[in-house]
Amino acid sequence: MIHDSQTILGIDPGYGRVGYGIIHKNGSALSYGAAGCIETPKTDSSGQRLNAIYKKVHTVIQQENPALIAIEQLFFAKNTKTALRVAETRGILLLLGEKHRIPVYEYTPLQVKVAVCSYGQADKAQVQDMVARILRLAQPPQPDDAADALAIAITAAGNLQIHTSGA
Numbered sequence: 001m002i003h004d005s006q007t008i009l010g011i012d013p014g015y016g017r018v019g020y021g022i023i024h025k026n027g028s029a030l031s032y033g034a035a036g037c038i039e040t041p042k043t044d045s046s047g048q049r050l051n052a053i054y055k056k057v058h059t060v061i062q063q064e065n066p067a068l069i070a071i072e073q074l075f076f077a078k079n080t081k082t083a084l085r086v087a088e089t090r091g092i093l094l095l096l097g098e099k100h101r102i103p104v105y106e107y108t109p110l111q112v113k114v115a116v117c118s119y120g121q122a123d124k125a126q127v128q129d130m131v132a133r134i135l136r137l138a139q140p141p142q143p144d145d146a147a148d149a150l151a152i153a154i155t156a157a158g159n160l161q162i163h164t165s166g167a
Contacts, residue, residue, distance in 0.1 A: 010153025019145025
């Protein structure tokens with residue numbers, strides 16, 4: 001059940017780097033909770049890297065108890081190997097949502113840019129700046145993976161009425 005006051009976990013999936021961001025929604029007000037980036041060493045095996053991502057996101061979910069998880073959709077990749085690795089990470093994230101019985105919503109990069117910047121061609125710096133403004137932060141969140149995750153969470157917060165009405 002989605003409530004008026006809740007915690008939202010946004011995730012910018014990757015393989016070498018996974019951004020995550022926590023925001024709190026209370027009525028129409030949004031506030032910053034936490035953000036970070038999970039980095040996996042290139043020297044680790046695929047299984048080790050996916051396990052590290054699983055463990056860290058699992059810990060964040062246990063600590064923050066989000067009402068929903070928002071993930072960026074994989075929309076393209078120049079490198080097929082990279083696309084497959086990111087898809088594997090997304091599988092882990094979807095599994096975590098299911099395991100914790102938390103609804104998972106997915107957004108395209110275009111949806112995120114429009115929700116946060118009102119402009120679908122916004123660049124990373126514009127997204128970071130708007131995330132800082134929306135969450136009333138002194139400076140844009142770093143690294144950009146964490147800022148992107150916060151932007152994804154903000155997008156979900158703006159779409160809560162759609163999610164709860166079943167539209």
